[in-house]
Amino acid sequence: MASSLLQPSSSSLFAGNLRALGLVDHSRARLSVPATLKCDMSESSNLVNGKPIIPVLNERTLPKFMESARAQNSVRNSNRLKLFSGTANPALSQEIARYMGLELGKISIKRFADGEIYVQLQESVRGCNVYLIQPTCPPANENLMELKIMIDACRRASAKNITAVIPYFGYARADRKASISYTQGRESIAAKLVANLITKAGADRVLACDLHSGQSMGYFDIPVDHVHCQPVILDYLASKTISSSDLVVVSPDVGGVARARAFAKKLSDAPLAIVDKRRHGHNVAERDHDTSMVMNLIGDVKGKVAVMVDDMIDTAGMPSSVLKLEPKLFPVLFGTIAKGAALLHEEGAREVYACCTHAVFSPPAIERLSSGLFQEVIITNTIPVAEKNYFPQLTILTVANLLGETIWRIHDDSSLRMLCLSLSILSNAEADCECLSMVQSFAFIIMNAEADCECHC
Template sequence: MEVSPLNINRGPLLVFSGQSNIPLAQEICQHLGIPLGRSETVKFTNDNIIVQYEESLREGDVFIVQSFSTPVSDAIMELMLLIDAAKSASAGRVTAVIPYYSYARSDKKDAPRISIAGRLVADLLQEAGADRILTMTLHSSQVHGFFKVPVDHLSSDRILGEHFQRVVPHAHEGVVLAPDAGSIKRAAAIAHRLNSGLAFIDKQRTSDTTVDPRALIGDVQGKNVFIVDDEISTAGSLVEAVNFAKRMGAKDVYVAVTHGVYTGPAVERIRALDAVQVASTNTVLVPESKIEGSGGKMHVLSVAQLFADAIRNIHTGESVSTLFE
């Protein structure tokens, strides 16, 4: 009997999805050549959630796709219920696939009497029964340490770099700009892929709530500038970075981030932004209405193939890190 390449080391590969990003889960399954697993989630009038699988999971290698996007608390609760239900249904292994782990921003105690929510959510997922975590572009790599189970941390650097090369002729003549010192490592990796220049904005805190740009380290005068970051939320920091780059003599500005959260006034700010385009990946589901509201500036890049490859390698016991070599 011929053995399927997706059924080598353990039970059958099964991929399910919570409600937060079903289109991404469906696209992942298309690349894997398997159907998306059948499950049902019901939210009662008292806000309680119930989940139920509609097929057998016994001894299966189960992957559950769920981004922590709005409403975040519902997404986390649904994922924990799906994990718990899978373990109760005798799944062989359960991997939580979290394309966007929003609580990664809460990674340290930087104020008195607060919770390190990134660690708390990690504890909850493990207590629910997650055997493994697959995620992308955590705000801080130290979030790895919050988990006692294996974590595979994917990077969107290749996808963002290839996007710049597609939309900008001679991208290697441009400059990748990190909007702050914390983004330098990511910007440097993409600059290396493009064989381009590198710059970053040095900021100083002027109050408890305000951080202003102080200097631009690097040369952007007359050059195309590629701003990269982990996510866009309200787009306030993005507006600041783009405006500062233009004041420093940048030619055209292109933006690409991993997580396009786009909350509050983000769409209106992007529409008025002095940038050619703003791209994000589909780790977060971006409604078509927001894309249209940006005046054609917002674009969505797919990471489904990368997640599919990672899931395949995890299932067959191959290295995930080889995907980035």
């Protein structure tokens, strides 16, 4: 008999209390192909090259949990708080603003014929705490430069504090000189360089989601608030009726074992499996060069529902014939996570789910992910996905409420520790702590920003 993915004592607490606050509501937040948030172009009068600078969400498509959050947050101190959106992900910026009960600041962003970027703030920010929402997703260089120019504009306009809200931090994978066979040495550490550029531009703080590696936080010489989007995905999985005894969490490579293990602990301490692969170069696995090389699976997935967990899905490729699969079933080239999924099917997995925070989706990732390997591909909206790239298995969860609440707490000089602690307790099926009674309602944690846990669990 199917049971909840989390144990009952934890699942009801985790899912129910998060929804009580409005941080997640997947009945509304899930952006699937037939029902997605649309930008109402007719409501914007500020046009650049015939396109609105900041699209406005149509009220008819506004998720219900955002409407309730607007009234809830109206009592909070919004004095001297300004939100501005870049052009990388205006839809997410609008969702964050709606959750916070605020309007996005007026800003003009243009690109000249030679590709140079022009930014002008169209309202005063003197003495304000400014939050600039701009992921450095593809095109990474364009969006990164735009963010730096926005920061510079705010600094020259006498903003008191400037926080760069970067849902997806590009160049995060270039966080060290790799010490593996294909590396020739003399490499740059671009993550540190980008951190320096953002700092020198004038940012006072960075808010980022699920960095590729924790060490990237140390590259900044300014405070970094690192938000984990894992609870949003966990809450969605908890709403599905999958027997916990049938579940296995899979890391698509050895480097993601720690992430997958943490994810598995929050899913009733599910068993862990690992796909062991080897690489010859960037975005290229050994099996792309040498068909005699095999991907090894560590763990048992036969007859189970496999949940593959990674921080991002990018791209890679190899012929399906190399995996000894039926060509009629999988006629396309497979990427890193797709190759792992094919191996799981080969080893007898009943269903395969893919979960990640950042959907980079470099071509031809869409073709590979929609090939039929996955029961569902679950991502968040830290990176916008073009409507033309939607496919039936795709589910997009919003992180706007999580980011909005984090911004509120930064602005109020409240601790983020209790926000992270309560999410950890609520999502951990094995949590057993004397302070658990403190978080019977997640709203209690949020409304009592200075609350603290004496046992430091």
